[in-house]
Amino acid sequence: MLPLLFLVLASRATAELCPYVFDNQSYSRSSILTIRGLPTNLVHNPHTGDILFTLIDLESLQNDEVQTKMDQYILKNGEPIKIDNVNGQAAAVDVMRNRIYIASDDGLNVLNKTNKANFISLKDEDIVQIYKPQNAMDVLYVVIFPENEVFTVNLKRNEKKKVDHVPCAFILAVDADENVFYECDSKYVKVLLKGFQEPIEFVGIAKDTARAITVDGSDRVILAANDGLYHLRPDSLIPRKLMNLDFVPSGIAVHNEDIYLAGIGMIYKYSPAECK
Template identity: 60%
Template sequence: MRLVIILLAITSVCTENCSIFDGEKYSKRSALTIKGLPTNLVINPINRDLLFTLIDIESLQSDDVQTKMDQYIVRGGEPIKIDNINGQAAAVDAENNKVYIATDDGLSVLNKTNKASFIGFKGDDITQLFKPASNDKLYAVLYPDSEVYEIDLVTNEKSRVENVPCAFMIAVDEKENVYYECESKFVKMLLKGFQEAIEFVGIPKNSARAMAIDTHGRVVLAANDGLYWLRPDTLIPRKLMDLDFVPSGLAFFENSIFLATSGVIYEFSGNCEN
């Protein structure tokens, strides 16, 4: 009897150490610990660099000072600060091997010395970037009204996405459907060619934290209680994973899921065995 109890306890511990994502078991490890709030995670699939924005929590909680943000690269497990700009987000164009950096004074690209080189849109305070893998467009969110602009990377021209009023987070699927959260309220979707956005149901107000495209081309939302698959053919999201922490960033690479929260970036890998 005692042996049975011990075996059951061991099995229970092993099970608790595995997280379930879309029916598969994933192990969890700390990929980076750092003081602050890491957000806007994105991975460069060419060299496996993990890029993120680090928010100073003290400045975030104070209404009297501007929120302090720095742009970082994680390479070989070590953080590298891009120290010549006030970076606020990054986006990767894997097809053309470019990393775009959103700054408070325009758009830059990352050069070979891990510095940001200005390329355009002087004076624009860009807070979010998203690069779809399927076209030559870059989506940018501009402060102070959080309006969304589409940048043509061939002509270097930008145009307002008229039917998206604002976005604090954004993702665009391969069919150019736009998913966004506006004014800390509800998550919506603007289908390509439509004038009116529609709202996903079942996701609590002010719980959305990040969006990313997974390795299957699915739009995945990180919310307070877990990860959800946002589909263009239904307004009811499918929950893929439960979380026991509040996420601040999300990225996918091969068989790994990267999730950030205050002070740490976790890597969930699909190799958990009981």
């Protein structure tokens, strides 16, 4: 009876420690940052373990008469470090080159070793979103205000080109096959398959609930919506729900099996490490 009792007690302890379920696997949750404001545009740097994020001032966000105030940060060893020489609005990590791009209201920048942003391209462009496909060496995707149009930027030739058939994007991700996943005008999540002209709308996700999107190391596109996380596939109109959430997310990043989620005033880390 003793081995069985120990097994029962161990199972209960694990269930209490790991009450969260992602893709049928138990996860624990820990808070890695508490901060005043709304963290968004989360990106994980696998070379350093740092998290890059944009911090939005909530008072300015809720006031239509003033410009929304936002700052770019690096979360390093549990401490938020502000990138204070640029009006940063998003970041992207080039894993192959070990380079960090910062999108600002005055062009494209790259982060140097002292955590300062150095301008490199797209002067006078107000870049509000940025995405770096890991399989395309010299290509960045950028979203430019005020129309939120999507462009590709060839870093080698310093050229930008509009992505046809994507009217606008407020969240954006691109998989290894160059399928573009996006949400436009706070409506529905869509995918534009490479080589096609008509975007496909995913079903089952309520209007105005998509909050953030990312691509994991297995090339899975993961959407963070008001009620949970979904796997979006280019060959299916029906997303597969991976996880329920008890808060409204504002950002998502994934590294290996770990998931980073942001909401008002905090960033959480979900991990299965202690649940196995």
